[in-house]
Amino acid sequence: MLVMIAGRGALPGLLSRRAAPGLVAALEGFPPDGVMADVTFRVERLGSLLADLVAAGATEAVFAGAIRRPELDPALIDEATRPLVPRIMAALGQGDDAALRTVIAFFEEAGIAVRAVDEFLPELLPPAGSLTRRAPGAADLADIERGMAVLDRLGPADVGQSCIVRAGQVLAIEGAFGTDWMLESFDRRPDGRGGLLVKAPKPGQDRRIDLPTIGPDTVSRAAAAGLDGIAVAAGGVLLLDRDDAIRRADDAGLFLEVR
């Protein structure tokens, strides 16, 4: 039986229709979008959740949608979770990637194989090339390269899946608040407009968790931020609602490039 650990955004609904999970679990306080949770859980009771899932016949799990890092309440840690606490605490002190890797390890150690979203929805990974009427120019291509190089360097520090580059300058690097927040902060950019959003998975990132995602809203936010285009790493960034995203980019005169 497949369990979906569901979060925010369009992915849980899409995955639910495609993969028909036998059970949907969601983090307490983070109700999933587009699907009802059968079970809600807290990280403090992760050990019990895993035991319950195994008892219910779970053999596979898929993580779909964004989950914000929860605050832990030590008083709520139950008996089954206590042995996991040292690893949970160590993971939470690190970047998102390390934290999610630890969660995956717990599932796999319980005998539940964790699968990647794009195994079920391969069409969400767009092919390399230009998707829009506008294509990046020579200066844009240099900025894409610069952005990818910066993300590549940041990877081992386990931060940032995107950045904004303009004329060789890195204007912004994504922090824990995510791509949307970074783009929204640009309504007060001091330099007018221009630049492009570059998004890629971290080098060596486990594809089964938190693969970077863009969609029509990303395009609208990038346009509102005064950007000229968006470039994503081929095979590493999920594109939701591709037709709508391309239409919005074309309407706003942005390029959408997969490299």
Next chain:
Amino acid sequence: MLVMIAGRGALPGLLSRRAAPGLVAALEGFPPDGVMADVTFRVERLGSLLADLVAAGATEAVFAGAIRRPELDPALIDEATRPLVPRIMAALGQGDDAALRTVIAFFEEAGIAVRAVDEFLPELLPPAGSLTRRAPGAADLADIERGMAVLDRLGPADVGQSCIVRAGQVLAIEGAFGTDWMLESFDRRPDGRGGLLVKAPKPGQDRRIDLPTIGPDTVSRAAAAGLDGIAVAAGGVLLLDRDDAIRRADDAGLFLEVR
């Protein structure tokens, strides 16, 4: 004769009183604070500026204060600057550090030695230790370490002299808009408050240009951003108006730590 290339902020005024430069030059459109410019120049006429400075007897130069990267107008490039253009263009396509390194090289090739601000104002580099009543706790020290490690990784990509870390998570990384802008963007942080500002020079940064700087306004902005403290790298970050900065940190309950 010492030439001061003056920009914004408190440094030009401080340096002017301490080092008594024989000539003050400023970038056109960026009038310096606290001092009058004898000469304004454009990057397109850098070759002529250097020739003029040498003719005026300049033997040393110091860069004091922030300068924003100018837009170049190819039509304004003069005869003396034309030979420098390929290197100027290459430098502007890179990070700030590379760009400023190139400018330093032009001065030195013209026979003008470039000196560091802290050679004239050594008291601006605070000694290691806690400067405030509040000192960082164990969790803060772990976050300082995490922040310094992230800045260290970013260095070779020539971006970011500061970041904001909270409970092991990197909330923000400074881009081209600078520390103040990053802190101001936190009036819309989605997570309430907490975290600390970590600031350090880039590893291997030339100390003669753009040494990171904090001052009383940084403290006030950090407090307004909901942060708990500020940590700077010992010997690598200039602290302006130390007494006022410490007083503001104490008033707001922030720590100011030099490590």
